[in-house]
Structure formats: structure tokens, C-alpha cells
Amino acid sequence: MSSPPKKRRRRTLRQVARGVRRRARRAAGGVRRVWRRSLQLRVVTSTMVISIAVVAVLGVFLMQQIISTTLEAKEQAAKSEAQSDRNAVLGYLSRPDADPANQPADSGEALQQGGGTPLSQALDALAQRAGSRYSVIIRNEDRPGESIGTTNIDEASIPPKQRDEMFKKAAGEDSIWYTKLFYKGQEPVQGMIIGTRLDTSGTVLDGAYEIYHLVPLDKEEQTLSSVQQKLIAVGAGLVLLLAMIASLVTRQVVTPVRLARQAAERLAAGRLDERLKVRGEDDLARLATSFNEMAANLALKIHQLEExxxxxxxxxSDVSHELRTPLTTVRMAADLLYDAREDFDPMASRSAELMQNQLNRFESMLADLLEISRYDAGAADLDVDSVDVRDVVLRAVADSEALAERHSTRFDLRLPGEPCMAEMDSRRVERILRNLLFNAIEHGEGREVIVSVGADRDAVAVAVRDHGVGLKPGEENMVFDRFWRADPSRARTIGGTGLGLAISREDAILHGGWLQAWGVQGEGSQFRLSLPRVSGTALRGSPLPLVPPEVEMRRTWRGHMTPMLLPALADGGRDVD
Amino acid sequence: MWTRRISWIGPGRGVGTVSLIIVLTWAGTACAVIPTGNKPIAVADARKGNPLGDPYARVIAMPPKDGWSPEKVVTGFRAAMASPDDPEREIARRYLTDAFAKQWNPKGDVTVYEHGEYEKFSSVQEDEGKARVTLKGDITAYIGQDGRYKPSGGPLNMPFSLVKGPNGWRISGGPEGLVLSESDVDHGYRPVDLYFLDSEWKGLVIDQVRVPIDPTANSAKTAVERLLQGPSSLLKGAVKTAFEPDTKLIDVTTEDNRVIIDLNKRVASDLIGPMAAQLAGTLSTLTKGGWGFRVEVNGESYYSDSSLQIEAQEQSAFDHWMTPRDIAPFYMSDGGLRLLTSEKIGQPVPGRAGEKDETRTYPAISDEKPARVAALSKGGKSISVASISAGGEWQEWATGESLTPPSWDRYDTLWTVNRPNDHTSVVIRHDRYNRQQYRVTAPELDTVYVKSLKIARDGVHVAVVVKDGAEEQVKIGTVVGQGSATRIDNLQSVVQGKAIKDIAWNDGKSLYVLTEKSELLEASVAAEAKPLPPDPRIQSITALDGSLLAGAKDDGKLQILYRTSAKWEELVKDEAGKPDFVENGPTSPVYPLG
Structure with a gap:
């Protein structure tokens, strides 16, 4: 009956403990982070720790000094008082007519001289003298009735050990004990007892008189404890003050540094007009000045570079434009020459053909240069229309047929059955695809080129896969650089200007889409163009994988071959738990 | 240059700080910590009392030691009896054999003696383990269980029988109750004046008792505790108290110049004033008027919304006879009554009383406005009363064979004693307007000759001079009841064996007694009579709160003397402005009442 709730409670406890631990860990992590990040906190904390140590040491030392001074003064005063009291008692006791030894039985006789035995007279006098400052007890255990105390002191206050010690000492020597004093009808208080055996040498008295001075130290204790409290309060105040000072001082340093950091961050983010406020002439001001100078220089340089x-x-752009006019003329002349090449000798005919070819290339290069300079100038704009991507792909493939035949390359088209409509500038997209297909054919080494189209709710994608040499690691991005060449020694067989992929990427970006490359040496490469269905929306994902599915599958397969015992075990263990 | 200067600024500042610290430290050590100069504090000049009690020395009871002689054991027993430490006298019992310890009762009357000594020759009879020690001395008083101190006389003869046990000598037989020397009483008891109320709740009556010192409580607490227990046997029935019978004292503490009295219950609402007067009076000897009081109930303030504060000064108004002020004495001169003015010149009183009339003697003044004077006339056969106001005529109030001089009490009733013969006395009390006259029940006075009777100003104490055969003595008793139920009780002899000429109450506690031999004594119920400096010329006395006047006769000439600290001086100035003895001069001084 009782076991399930117990179990549940245990589990709850454990959960609670775990929760606490987790929370503590999180808090510790937070604290550690704050600690690492805040210079001010570190400075304040170390100041506090050091000042606490210093204040504690000082306070303890001071307190000890005060205590010992106070008690010493009190002890000295009490000792001298005890000495004079002893003299007084001795004076009373050794009066010739009042010697108790002469009248052992009679306490009434002395009445004639003024009341009581000499001892009680002495104690009366001592009681008057002592008032409430201290109490006196006189004892003589050998004599009946010679044990007298003042006011309400309880003789049980005298520790037996002190008595033993006193009897070991010579008569007249003080033995001082700090102990609790008991009073009849009062709370016990801390106090000091000075016990002495009465030095009766030179008199007829016996030496068994013990005199105790019981000095209450409750006032001293009160004073000392109030001093202690004040000391602690002052110490705490001092530590807090120091912490505040440290906090203030570090803030004076940290705030400009923080401002400088923020400014540097903004500067790094490209806001070159960011400047620090310069106040005063101190080190921080100079730092701000230097920072500002640096920022200004940087801005200037960047501006110069931009210019x-x-x-x-x-x-x-100008060169391209300017070259166009002479080129047109050259072109017309070259066309004439080319058309009349049949009439030339073979040497000249060959030259005319060459010139025609290179002029074609020159022209396309010039066009590409103009195109890219348009992009650089931000002058490119889209002519958006909703089209079926499959049509665009088919058009591009049709354009590439001739080249493919030349390279005896076969296309494998994997198009979905339903139309894949998307808003795009079909001319530009067609140019991208054409570019990709030309590249695939050129680097495909005659192997099959797979063109696949994918679509989902938000995006469409076209992937062009070749099985050529592929790309070296790190070349996936470099392929899009202007005039980049995989192998500089390789000849350009197709009219590649070195700007095709760069323009293609600019086109893709202009559409808000991605153009990405994948390639592994020996595996070939794949270029994937992903475009949003609706122009202007951000692309979140692509319907087609960047890595071709068969390569991915092979990789996973290899992964399965590898024993993955450890994570499996760990998972299993957690499940059991 | 500049960079150098700048680089020096830091250390320079440091040097400055260090030197500042050094200077401060030096200043701190060299200058006096305790400031000089004065700090004006208003200090009350009057020496304040200490309600918690002055320091005292007390005997600590010690158990007996094995090797002590019988005398030492008895001495130790006496010391243990004198120790106020344990009221049950547990340590004293350890001096006794078990059998005697069971029957010994320390709670009875305390015998007080002086000149105690052990009988030397018979003290040691140590054969067969038995001994006998006799304490001899003079008995001076007994202290009753109620704290009443009754001076007494007679020899002390206290035999203690001892047996030797395994632990030394033990007392197997001895006196009942405590036997203490006067010094022991001085150390173990405190005289306390308890203030009670007279039958009309208007006057304060002092009950002088001895209270054993309790080391566990302060003086004020013991005093108030004793006050709550009620009056001693002397005043029982004659006085009242504002406190309910089962009122208990919780504690007495001091705080802020005020004595705080914590009781367990309140008094009747119309008795708050009398209660305050009782408390203030009882504690006045301890506080000496320098402390106020506050009464609390169970640690909370007396009233639900405010505390009950009692100012000592205001309490003197409760009973003006406690601290009488500006009361001028009257006296006879040239056959007429005179009032002594502050210029020490006699002024005839208005009315018939101020006129010359040789037949009237022994005037007594009442406490009224206007006052009345009663005087004995016709050789003691009649008492007449006249109002001291214009047109006041003598009226005869009482007649008898032989009347004592009249005495007024605070209720304006007139007392006298008729003595038909030498061994019969009838005490008579006349009410205020002489409509009624009562015979006062006084069984102890019926068969003696009362020479004089004076009612004290508290209305309760009565002093009588009785003559039984040839012996005269002064007795102090109490007046119980009013009207026809008046009784004089508890008569206690305070002066014996002396022929008495005159008596006069000083206050509620002490009575001045003038003997035929011109001795002057201060008598009290709670102490032996004390002699005062005498003067052979004194014929009569009157007193009020420490001021003692005497009518004196020197060579047939008369004058009134007043007592300074040590001697007697002439008081009344004649027409020439000189205080001299003159023929038909001032005589028979009298203060109102007393």
C-alpha cells in the first residue's frame, strides 16, 4: 500500500533534485557567462573579496585589542581595589580590642563598639565602598560564622578550582578567574573573580581568611558587544563602499571601452561613419581619438577602393561599348572575307575562318562583359512571367543538342508529369540552363548528362548532373568566380568566356534563387538552380538535393557498414532509464 | 620636460596620500581620545534614594565542620540562624541532631539580645559525648512573625545541649525560634515603614516593622510585599488597606527614574488615590522622594489606555499631616491664647479665647477652619471649647471629678479621661459638635490612673501616661472604631519607671516624653526610647514633624524654647523684640492636634 506513493515520492524527489541540479547548473552557467563577460563584475568582486579579508583581519585585531585593553584596565582597577580592601579588612581584624581570637564565642560584645563582629564591620564598610560595582566574599572555614558576603552574591560563583589554585599560591597573591557570577534572585552574568588569601603575617590572626572580589563584567560585555556590532556594521559598510567605489571606477573605464567595442562592431558591420565621442584628454579619450582616426582612414581607403x-x-563597360563599333566594322569586313573564302587560297581561307571564329568569341565575350557590367552597375532588371520550367528546360536542351551531338553526349531528362509553373524571367533562366548544359557537355567527357526538374509548394529546381572529372574540394564556390578556370591548361572548346557561371549566379540571385554546385573528383558534378515559385519571396529550401541521390545513397550505405554501436548503446541506456 | 612632470604625477599623488595617512595617524594617536571641554548636564542636587536598596553585607551560612568544639558549633549555628540566605534555615538545621531538627521551628518569634556570651565555667562538660553551652546576655526585643519589633528587657539564658555524633558535635536541644544578636538583626532585617489608611481612607498610618532581608529580591520589592501582607498586630483592625486581600506583587523594577510596581490585580477604582499614597509612602524612605512610581498590572499598564503614574511630590497632598507645612504654634501668655507669627511675635487670637482668663490651662487646638481651642478649667473639673474666630465664646463640653488635659483628633472629636479616683479612669470622646459623648472601651485603662492621653495626628495611634500605684509608664496603643464602638487596644509600654510630666506626638511614629526630672525622651513602639538633650527649665512640650517646642520656666519667668540640633533657644520675642524670659510670659506652646 505504502510502496507506490513512496516510490512516487522518491521519483519526485529525484526529479526535484534533478530539476534543482539542472537549474543550478543553468544558473552557474549564467553566472559564469556573466563573470567571463563583465570586467566590472570581476573587478568589483575581487575588490570586495580583498576588502572583506582586510576588514576582517583588521576588525578581529582591533576587537581583540579593545577587549584586552578594556579587561586589562578593569582587572588592574579591580586588583588595586582588592588590595585596598584587603588592607581595610586586615585593619578591622587586627584591632587589638576586636581580635576575634580573644572572644571566640561572642559576636554581641562588639556591639558596644558599633555593631557586629570586626569581620562584619569590615564587610559593611566594603559593601558601602563596593556598591553595585562588585561583590566581596570573605570566608574562614575554620571559624564558625566568619563567612560573609555583600549584597546578593551567591557564594556558589566561586569555582572550586580557583580555591585550589589559591591555596597553592602564597598568601596575598591574586588568582584571577573569568567565570559566570551567580546572584540570588538575578540572572547570572559574566564576570571576574579575584581570589586572595589574606596575608596575615605579622598579626595574631590565622591565615585561613579567603577574600574574593567578584566583579561583574556585564557592562563591559555590553559595551564590547555593541562595539563589536558597530565594528561589523562599519566593516560591512566599508566593504560595500569599496565595492561601490570599485564599481564606479571600473564603470568609468568600462563604459568607454564598451562604447568603443560597440562602435567597432558597427564599424565591422559596415557603418563606416561610426565615431566615438571624445571627452577629456585621458587615455580613454586618446583611445577614442585613435579609433576615430582609424575609422576615418578605413572609410577613406574603402571609399577610394570603391571609387x-x-x-x-x-x-x-566603356571599353566594351567602344570596342563594339570597330568590332561591327571588323565583323562586316570579316563576314565579307568569310563569305568569299572559297575564292582564296587555302591559307587565306583558313585565316578567314579563324578570324570568323575568334570574332564570334570576341563578340560573345564582349556581350558577357557588358552583361556583367550591367549587373555591377545594378542596372539589371527582371522581366517576370509565369512559365512552365519544363518548357524552359526543353528549350535550353534543344539549344544544346548540336553541341551535345558534337561531344556525342546524351541527355537524360527527368521531368515531372505535371507543369511546374513559376514566376521568372524565362530568357535569363534559359541562359542559366544553357550555360549549365554547355558546361556539363564540355566537362562531361561524353558521358550522359542528367537534367532533372523538381518542384514543391514554394520552389522549383533544376539540377544538371554530369559524370566528368568533377570538382576538387573547395572548387564548388570558385566555379562561380569570374574568368575562373578549372585547369588553366585546358583549351576552351566551346565559346566559354569565363563569365558564364558568374552571370548565371548573378541571374539566380536576381531571382531570389540559388545556384549551387556540387562535385567530387571522379564522380562528376551537379549544378542545381533553385527558384521561388513566386517572385520576391525568400527561398527556404530546394525540392532537389544538391548531392545526387545515388551518391548520397552510396555514402549512407557505407555509413551502415560502419559499426555504430556506441550511440545505439547510449540511446538504449536512456530508454531503460 | 613635460612628459617627465606628467610621469611624476602618479607617484607624487601616492606620496601625498601616504603623508596624509601618516599625519592622520599621528593626529589620531597624539590627540586625546576623550574630548576636553565641558558638557553641561543638569544634575539634580537632591541626593536620590536607591529603591533597590543600598549595599549590605550578609552572613553566609556555612555547614558545621567536623573538628569544631561545642562552642564553635553553637557559634556556627547562631551564624547560620542569622543568615538571610535560606528562609527555611536548612543549613542551620545541619547543626542540629536529626531529632531536634525535626521539632525545631525557626518561624516563631525572634529573640533579640545583646551582650551575649557563653557561660564560661559550665560550658564544657564533654564527658560521655555530651556537652552544654549556655548563651547569656540581655534580651532587648522580640520580633514577631508579622515583623513587629517589640522592645523588651530581661536577661537571656539560652542553654544549648549538644551530643557528639560521628561528624562532630551537634545540638540536641535548644531554644525554639531564632535567637539573634542585635548586630545580626541589623544585618538580617530592614526597618520598613508601612503606610496604611485610617478608617476614613483619608489619613495615612505608619506601621513600623522589620522585614527580613531577602537577597533574592530588592528592598522595594520586600517592602511592597510586606505592605500587601497587611498591618502588624499593633494596627490590625485599626487601619485599612486599599489592596484586595489576595493581591500579589509580581515584581518591582526601576526604569527611567521611576519605580515600576507590577501587581497581579487592580484595586477598587475609588481607592486608586489611597493606593498610590500607600505605595509612595512605603517606598519613600527608599526613594527619598527622588523617584516617581508606575503601577502595572500583570506587566501591562494599569488603565487600558494609559499608565498609572504616581508622582512622589503630589502624594504629600493626600494626607497633609504627613508633611505639615506653615503651621504656626499657639501658646498661652498672660492668660490668653496667642498665635506665634512668622516674626516670632505673639498675636492674640480672635474671640474670647484670646482674652485674659487665668483659669484655663492646657489648651488643645483642633484641625479645623476656623480652629477651636479646648482647655482645661476649674482645676481639672471641666473642659471648655471656644472657636478661634471673632465672637468665639467658651462653651463647657465636659465635666468630671478630675479630667486630663483635652486632646483633639483629626476627626475633630475631643478626647479626655475622667478619673473619679486613683485607680479608675474613664476615657471619653466627644463628637464634633458635642452632641454625643461616648465612653471609650479601654479595658487596660479602666483600673489605672491615666495621667494624660494624646491622640496622634494619624487618628489611630494613642499615647497614654498611666500611673499604676507608684509606677508611671507611657503606653502607645491604637484607636479602633468610631463613635460608640471606639476602643483603645494594643497598648504597649514604651517608657517605664519614670515620673512623666508631659507627652507630645511628633508624628505618627514618635512620641516625645518629658519626665519630672526634665529628661526628654523620644519613644516609639518599634525602638527603645532615645534620650534627647534635656533642659531643666522645661515644663511642657509640643511637637510637629521634627519641630519641638517647650514651655520653660526660669526663676518664675516664662518663655518658650525651641530645640535646635544640640541645644535649646528662646523663641518668642517680646515688645522690645528680644526673646527673653518674662513674667507672665509665653507658656504652654501647642501645635494643632497631637
Whole structure:
């Protein structure tokens, strides 16, 4: 009956413990992070720790000094008082007419001289003298009735050990004990007892008189404890003050540093007009000045570079334009020559053909340069229309048929059955695809080129896969660089200008889509173009994998061959738990 | 240059700080910690009392030691009896054999003696383990269980029988109750004046008792505790108290110049004033007027919304006879009654009383406005009363064979004693307007000759001078009841064996007694009579709160003397402004009442 709730409770406890541990760990992590990140916290904490140590040491030392001084003064005063009291008692006891030895039985006789035995007279006098400052007890255990105390002191206050010690000492020597004093009808208080055997040498008295001075130290204790409290309060205040000072001082340093950091971050983010406020002439001000100078220089340089690049782009654009006119003339002349090549001798005919070829290439290069300079100038714009991607692909494939035949390359088209409509500039997309197909044919080494089209709710994608040499690691991005060449020694067989992929990527980006490359040496490569269905929306994913499915499958297969015992075990263990 | 300067700024500042610290430290050590100069504090000049009690020395009871002689054992027993430490006298019992310890009762009357000594010759009879020690001395008083201190006389003869046990000598027989020397009583008891109320709840009556010192409680607490227990046997029935019978004291503490009295229950609402007067009076000897009081009930304030504060000064108004002020004495001069003015010149009182009339003697003044004077006339056969106001005529109130001089009490009733013969006395009390006269029941006075009777100003104490045969003595008793139920009780002899000329109450506690031999004594129920500096010329006395006046006769000439600290001086100035003895001069001084 009782076991399930117990179990549940245990589990709850454990859960609670785990929760606490988790929370503690999280808090510790948070604290550690804050600790690592905040210079101010570190400085304040170390200041506090050090000042606590210093204040504690100082406070303990001071307190000890105060205590010992106070008690010493009290002890000295009490000792001298005890000495004079002893003298007084001795004076009373050794009066010739009042010697108790002469009248052992009679306490009434002395009445005639003023009341009581000499001892009680002495104690009366001592009681008057002592008041409430201290109490006196006189004892003589050998004599009946010679045990007298003042006011309400309880003789049980005297520790037997002190008595033993006193009897070991010579008469007249003090033995001082700190102990609790008991009073009749009062709470016991901390106090000091000075016990002495009465030095009766030179008198007829016996030496068994013990005199105890019981000095209550409750006032001292009160004073000392209030001093202690004040000391602790002052110490705590001091530590807090120091912490505040440290916090203030570090804030004076940390705040500009933090501002500088933020400014640097913004500067890094490209906001070159970011500047720090310069206040005063101190080190931080100089740091801010230097920072500002640096930022200004940086901005200037970047501006210069931008201008330079602008000039260069303009130059390229201008050059392209300017070359066009003479090129047209050259073209017309070349066309004439080319058309009349049948009439030339073979040497000249060959030259005319060559010139025609290179002029074609020159023209397309010039067109590409112009195109890319348009992109650089931000002048490119889209002519968006909703089209079926399959049609675009088929058109591009049809354009590439001739080249494919030349390379005896076969296309494998994997198109979905239903139309894949998407908003795009079909001319540009066709150009991208054409570019990809040309590249695939060129680097496919006559092997099959697979063109697959995929679509999902948000996006469409076209992947072009070849089985050529593939790409070296790291070349996946470099292929899109302008005038990049996989192997500089390789000849360009098709009219590649070195700008095709760069333009294609610019086109894809202009559509808000992706153009990505995958390639492994010996495996071939695959280029995937992903475009959003609706122009202007952000692309979240692609319907087609970047890595071809068969390669991925092979990789997974290899993975299955590898024993994966450890994670499996770990999972199993957690399940059991 | 500049960089150098700049680089020096840091250390320079450091040097400055260090030197500042050094200077401060030096200043801190060299200058006095305790400031000089004065700090004005208003200190009350009057020496304040200590309600918690002045320091005292007390005997600590010690158990007997094995090797002590019988005398030492008896001495130790006496010391243990004198120790206030344990009221049950447990340690004292350890001096006794088991059998005697069971029957010994320390709670009875305490015998007080002086000049104690052991009988030397018979003290040691140590044969066969038995001994006998006799304590001899003079008995001076007994202290009753109620704390009443009754001075007494007679020899002390206290035999202690001892037997030797395994642990030394033990007392097997001895006196019942405690036997203490006067010094032991001084150390173990405290005289306390308890203040009770008279039958009309208007006057304060002092009950002088001895309270054993309790080391576990302070003086004020013991005093108030004793007050709550009620009056001693002397005043039982004659006085009242504002406290309910089962009122208990929880504690007495001090705080802020105030004595806080914590009781367990409140008094009747109309008795708060009397209660305050009782408390303030009882504690006045301890506080000496320097402390106020606050009464709490079970640790909470007396009233639900405010505390009950009692100011000592205001309490003197409760009973003006406790601290009488500005009361001028009257006296006879040239056959007429005179009032002594502050210029020490006699002024004839208005009415018939101020006129010359040789027949009236022994005037007594009442406490009224206007006052009345009663005087003995016709050689003691009549008492007449006249109002001291314009047109006041003498009226005869009482007649008898031989009347004592009249005495007024605070209720304006007139007392006198008629003595038909030498061994019969009838105490008579006349009410305020002489409509009624009562015979006072006084069984102890019926068969003696009362020479004089004076009612004290508290209305309760009564002093009588009785003559039984040839012996005269002064007795102090109490007046119980009013009207026809009046009784004089508890008469206690305070002065014996002396021929008495006159008596006069000083206050509720002490009575001045003038003997025929011109001795002057201060008598009290709670102490032996104390002699005062005498003057052979004194014929009569009157007193009020420490001021003692005497009518004196020197060579047939009369004058009134007043007592300074050590001697007697002439008081009344004549027409020439000189205080001299003159023929038909001032005589028979009298203060109102007493």
C-alpha cells in the first residue's frame, strides 16, 4: 500500500533534485557567462573579496585589542581595589580590642563598639565602598560564622578550582578567574573573580581568611558587544563602499571601452561613419581619438577602393561599348572575307575562318562583359512571367543538342508529369540552363548528362548532373568566380568566356534563387538552380538535393557498414532509464 | 620636460596620500581620545534614594565542620540562624541532631539580645559525648512573625545541649525560634515603614516593622510585599488597606527614574488615590522622594489606555499631616491664647479665647477652619471649647471629678479621661459638635490612673501616661472604631519607671516624653526610647514633624524654647523684640492636634 506513493515520492524527489541540479547548473552557467563577460563584475568582486579579508583581519585585531585593553584596565582597577580592601579588612581584624581570637564565642560584645563582629564591620564598610560595582566574599572555614558576603552574591560563583589554585599560591597573591557570577534572585552574568588569601603575617590572626572580589563584567560585555556590532556594521559598510567605489571606477573605464567595442562592431558591420565621442584628454579619450582616426582612414581607403572599382567597372563597360563599333566594322569586313573564302587560297581561307571564329568569341565575350557590367552597375532588371520550367528546360536542351551531338553526349531528362509553373524571367533562366548544359557537355567527357526538374509548394529546381572529372574540394564556390578556370591548361572548346557561371549566379540571385554546385573528383558534378515559385519571396529550401541521390545513397550505405554501436548503446541506456 | 612632470604625477599623488595617512595617524594617536571641554548636564542636587536598596553585607551560612568544639558549633549555628540566605534555615538545621531538627521551628518569634556570651565555667562538660553551652546576655526585643519589633528587657539564658555524633558535635536541644544578636538583626532585617489608611481612607498610618532581608529580591520589592501582607498586630483592625486581600506583587523594577510596581490585580477604582499614597509612602524612605512610581498590572499598564503614574511630590497632598507645612504654634501668655507669627511675635487670637482668663490651662487646638481651642478649667473639673474666630465664646463640653488635659483628633472629636479616683479612669470622646459623648472601651485603662492621653495626628495611634500605684509608664496603643464602638487596644509600654510630666506626638511614629526630672525622651513602639538633650527649665512640650517646642520656666519667668540640633533657644520675642524670659510670659506652646 505504502510502496507506490513512496516510490512516487522518491521519483519526485529525484526529479526535484534533478530539476534543482539542472537549474543550478543553468544558473552557474549564467553566472559564469556573466563573470567571463563583465570586467566590472570581476573587478568589483575581487575588490570586495580583498576588502572583506582586510576588514576582517583588521576588525578581529582591533576587537581583540579593545577587549584586552578594556579587561586589562578593569582587572588592574579591580586588583588595586582588592588590595585596598584587603588592607581595610586586615585593619578591622587586627584591632587589638576586636581580635576575634580573644572572644571566640561572642559576636554581641562588639556591639558596644558599633555593631557586629570586626569581620562584619569590615564587610559593611566594603559593601558601602563596593556598591553595585562588585561583590566581596570573605570566608574562614575554620571559624564558625566568619563567612560573609555583600549584597546578593551567591557564594556558589566561586569555582572550586580557583580555591585550589589559591591555596597553592602564597598568601596575598591574586588568582584571577573569568567565570559566570551567580546572584540570588538575578540572572547570572559574566564576570571576574579575584581570589586572595589574606596575608596575615605579622598579626595574631590565622591565615585561613579567603577574600574574593567578584566583579561583574556585564557592562563591559555590553559595551564590547555593541562595539563589536558597530565594528561589523562599519566593516560591512566599508566593504560595500569599496565595492561601490570599485564599481564606479571600473564603470568609468568600462563604459568607454564598451562604447568603443560597440562602435567597432558597427564599424565591422559596415557603418563606416561610426565615431566615438571624445571627452577629456585621458587615455580613454586618446583611445577614442585613435579609433576615430582609424575609422576615418578605413572609410577613406574603402571609399577610394570603391571609387577605383567603380572607375574600373565604368572603364570595362566603356571599353566594351567602344570596342563594339570597330568590332561591327571588323565583323562586316570579316563576314565579307568569310563569305568569299572559297575564292582564296587555302591559307587565306583558313585565316578567314579563324578570324570568323575568334570574332564570334570576341563578340560573345564582349556581350558577357557588358552583361556583367550591367549587373555591377545594378542596372539589371527582371522581366517576370509565369512559365512552365519544363518548357524552359526543353528549350535550353534543344539549344544544346548540336553541341551535345558534337561531344556525342546524351541527355537524360527527368521531368515531372505535371507543369511546374513559376514566376521568372524565362530568357535569363534559359541562359542559366544553357550555360549549365554547355558546361556539363564540355566537362562531361561524353558521358550522359542528367537534367532533372523538381518542384514543391514554394520552389522549383533544376539540377544538371554530369559524370566528368568533377570538382576538387573547395572548387564548388570558385566555379562561380569570374574568368575562373578549372585547369588553366585546358583549351576552351566551346565559346566559354569565363563569365558564364558568374552571370548565371548573378541571374539566380536576381531571382531570389540559388545556384549551387556540387562535385567530387571522379564522380562528376551537379549544378542545381533553385527558384521561388513566386517572385520576391525568400527561398527556404530546394525540392532537389544538391548531392545526387545515388551518391548520397552510396555514402549512407557505407555509413551502415560502419559499426555504430556506441550511440545505439547510449540511446538504449536512456530508454531503460 | 613635460612628459617627465606628467610621469611624476602618479607617484607624487601616492606620496601625498601616504603623508596624509601618516599625519592622520599621528593626529589620531597624539590627540586625546576623550574630548576636553565641558558638557553641561543638569544634575539634580537632591541626593536620590536607591529603591533597590543600598549595599549590605550578609552572613553566609556555612555547614558545621567536623573538628569544631561545642562552642564553635553553637557559634556556627547562631551564624547560620542569622543568615538571610535560606528562609527555611536548612543549613542551620545541619547543626542540629536529626531529632531536634525535626521539632525545631525557626518561624516563631525572634529573640533579640545583646551582650551575649557563653557561660564560661559550665560550658564544657564533654564527658560521655555530651556537652552544654549556655548563651547569656540581655534580651532587648522580640520580633514577631508579622515583623513587629517589640522592645523588651530581661536577661537571656539560652542553654544549648549538644551530643557528639560521628561528624562532630551537634545540638540536641535548644531554644525554639531564632535567637539573634542585635548586630545580626541589623544585618538580617530592614526597618520598613508601612503606610496604611485610617478608617476614613483619608489619613495615612505608619506601621513600623522589620522585614527580613531577602537577597533574592530588592528592598522595594520586600517592602511592597510586606505592605500587601497587611498591618502588624499593633494596627490590625485599626487601619485599612486599599489592596484586595489576595493581591500579589509580581515584581518591582526601576526604569527611567521611576519605580515600576507590577501587581497581579487592580484595586477598587475609588481607592486608586489611597493606593498610590500607600505605595509612595512605603517606598519613600527608599526613594527619598527622588523617584516617581508606575503601577502595572500583570506587566501591562494599569488603565487600558494609559499608565498609572504616581508622582512622589503630589502624594504629600493626600494626607497633609504627613508633611505639615506653615503651621504656626499657639501658646498661652498672660492668660490668653496667642498665635506665634512668622516674626516670632505673639498675636492674640480672635474671640474670647484670646482674652485674659487665668483659669484655663492646657489648651488643645483642633484641625479645623476656623480652629477651636479646648482647655482645661476649674482645676481639672471641666473642659471648655471656644472657636478661634471673632465672637468665639467658651462653651463647657465636659465635666468630671478630675479630667486630663483635652486632646483633639483629626476627626475633630475631643478626647479626655475622667478619673473619679486613683485607680479608675474613664476615657471619653466627644463628637464634633458635642452632641454625643461616648465612653471609650479601654479595658487596660479602666483600673489605672491615666495621667494624660494624646491622640496622634494619624487618628489611630494613642499615647497614654498611666500611673499604676507608684509606677508611671507611657503606653502607645491604637484607636479602633468610631463613635460608640471606639476602643483603645494594643497598648504597649514604651517608657517605664519614670515620673512623666508631659507627652507630645511628633508624628505618627514618635512620641516625645518629658519626665519630672526634665529628661526628654523620644519613644516609639518599634525602638527603645532615645534620650534627647534635656533642659531643666522645661515644663511642657509640643511637637510637629521634627519641630519641638517647650514651655520653660526660669526663676518664675516664662518663655518658650525651641530645640535646635544640640541645644535649646528662646523663641518668642517680646515688645522690645528680644526673646527673653518674662513674667507672665509665653507658656504652654501647642501645635494643632497631637
Amino acid at each position: 577605383l572599382s567603380q572607375v574600373q567597372r565604368q572603364f570595362v
